[in-house]
Amino acid sequence: MTESITLAPRSLKAHNTVALPGSKSISNRTLLLAALSDNECEIRSLLKSDDTDRMLEALEKLGVPMQKTDSGSLKLVGQSGKFPNKQADLFLGNAGTAFRPLTGALAILGGDYHLHGVPRMHERPIGDLVDALRIAGANVDYLGNEGYPPLQIHDFSDKQVREIPIKGNVSSQFLTALLMALPLTGEAWTIRVDGDLISKPYIDITLNLLKQFGVNVENHDYQIFRLPENATYHAPEIVNVEGDASSASYFLAAGLLSGSPVRVTGLGKNAIQGDVAFAHELAKIGANVMWGDDFIEVSRSPEQKILPFDLDANHIPDAAMTLAVVALATGAKCSIRNIESWRVKETDRIAAMATELRKVGAEVVEEQDAIHITPPEKLTNGAAIDTYDDHRMAMCFSLVSLLGVAVQINDPKCTHKTFPTYFDVFNGLSA
Numbered sequence: 001m002t003e004s005i006t007l008a009p010r011s012l013k014a015h016n017t018v019a020l021p022g023s024k025s026i027s028n029r030t031l032l033l034a035a036l037s038d039n040e041c042e043i044r045s046l047l048k049s050d051d052t053d054r055m056l057e058a059l060e061k062l063g064v065p066m067q068k069t070d071s072g073s074l075k076l077v078g079q080s081g082k083f084p085n086k087q088a089d090l091f092l093g094n095a096g097t098a099f100r101p102l103t104g105a106l107a108i109l110g111g112d113y114h115l116h117g118v119p120r121m122h123e124r125p126i127g128d129l130v131d132a133l134r135i136a137g138a139n140v141d142y143l144g145n146e147g148y149p150p151l152q153i154h155d156f157s158d159k160q161v162r163e164i165p166i167k168g169n170v171s172s173q174f175l176t177a178l179l180m181a182l183p184l185t186g187e188a189w190t191i192r193v194d195g196d197l198i199s200k201p202y203i204d205i206t207l208n209l210l211k212q213f214g215v216n217v218e219n220h221d222y223q224i225f226r227l228p229e230n231a232t233y234h235a236p237e238i239v240n241v242e243g244d245a246s247s248a249s250y251f252l253a254a255g256l257l258s259g260s261p262v263r264v265t266g267l268g269k270n271a272i273q274g275d276v277a278f279a280h281e282l283a284k285i286g287a288n289v290m291w292g293d294d295f296i297e298v299s300r301s302p303e304q305k306i307l308p309f310d311l312d313a314n315h316i317p318d319a320a321m322t323l324a325v326v327a328l329a330t331g332a333k334c335s336i337r338n339i340e341s342w343r344v345k346e347t348d349r350i351a352a353m354a355t356e357l358r359k360v361g362a363e364v365v366e367e368q369d370a371i372h373i374t375p376p377e378k379l380t381n382g383a384a385i386d387t388y389d390d391h392r393m394a395m396c397f398s399l400v401s402l403l404g405v406a407v408q409i410n411d412p413k414c415t416h417k418t419f420p421t422y423f424d425v426f427n428g429l430s431a
């Protein structure tokens with residue numbers, strides 16, 4: 001039987017502060033770049049979750065030495081642009097931020113590598129990345145369906161091509177993978193984005209980290225990227241991983257929905273994660289938002305209603321799921337648009353969101369790339385929410401308990417992908 005957790009209707013303490021876990025996106029990028037650097041790096045506030053565990057296990061199998069320090073940080077010994085082990089079997093779970101960037105780096109370096117994941121990972125596309133890597137000279141075979149993991153990577157045979165097209169309309173992680181892998185060749189490259197690029201702020205995270213690791217990439221309007229020749233990765237002595245901005249969204253939304261101030265710490269006004277823009281969206285619909293150097297705090301004045309919205313959420317695909325549940329508190333139709341990528345994430349998130357929002361009484365219309373949500377006059381009490389092995393489904397729907405009704409979350413342990421302690425932290429906010 002599936003485990004479940006029931007969340008009683010609740011109000012929150014007069015003030016809450018939540019110390020965020022580290023950013024998944026920054027953690028997994030930092031681990032890979034540190035592993036490929038020509039020096040040692042201490043990583044502080046690294047996320048501890050399934051997705052980062054998969055990256056760490058892979059790097060260990062590839063022969064990267066690492067050690068935990070007494071203070072809880074991780075020291076990694078960079079391998080100067082290559083991996084000691086030229087053969088490995090790597091299980092990468094459902095971690096896109098491990099699977100796509102490791103595919104890029106291993107295909108460009110060459111070797112004998114088997115990359116696989118959970119069944120859902122084998123339904124998440126990777127063809128656009130493999131096509132681009134093949135143009136450069138990578139030898140990659142599909143072991144199951146064409147265009148999807150699992151993959152077998154072989155030796156690299158340089159094709160002397162230095163300009164590569166990449167499609168960016170399915171996942172920005174393909175471009176991220178190329179940006180991180182191509183500097184390993186020591187050659188200058190031009191990457192041309194073919195068509196639309198989605199989820200652009202994640203490319204900013206990649207470029208920011210590449211810069212911190214010594215590689216400056218020219219970005220021409222997210223269409224053309226130029227990588228310098230003779231690039232080598234050199235790690236900062238210490239990297240402090242920001243708190244996860246997508247994980248922050250549940251607590252910031254809790255501040256808006258409950259009215260009681262909720263502060264998240266570990267990131268602030270200079271954050272490099274695009275998902276902090278979620279707080280700007282909350283401000284537009286009634287939140288009071290305070291930005292500090294190391295915190296964001298959201299509250300709502302008692303007389304302020306939560307306003308309906310119609311949003312192009314392409315820039316914040318993960319945090320936008322939180323808005324789908326916030327929509328229940330707006331009293332009118334809300335639309336979230338330009339989110340076709342939801343269909344190829346941990347589950348088909350448009351379909352899953354529609355099904356589960358209907359269980360709490362909402363009227364929902366699905367489009368291929370959008371969702372329209374009309375909240376009911378009265379929410380259903382005690383709805384049993386299925387989570388589809390999608391951490392964000394579980395975390396988003398916990399917020400229903402702030403709207404005056406109980407909610408049951410099935411398989412709450414799916415939050416282990418990015419936030420293993422989520423329900424303890426969420427329950428800790430209650431008055």
Ligand SMILES: O=C(O)C1=C[C@@H](OP(=O)(O)O)[C@@H](O)[C@H](O)C1
Nearest residue numbers: 025097171172173199202317341
């Ligand atoms: O690069 C990243 O760290 C991520 C990019 C986004 O994916 P897409 O580019 O596939 O939208 C996001 O949804 C994912 O959680 C993390």
Ligand SMILES: C=C(OP(=O)(O)O)C(=O)O
Nearest residue numbers: 094095096097318345346
């Ligand atoms: C889409 C997500 O994950 P991944 O990094 O596996 O793509 C997510 O965390 O919402």
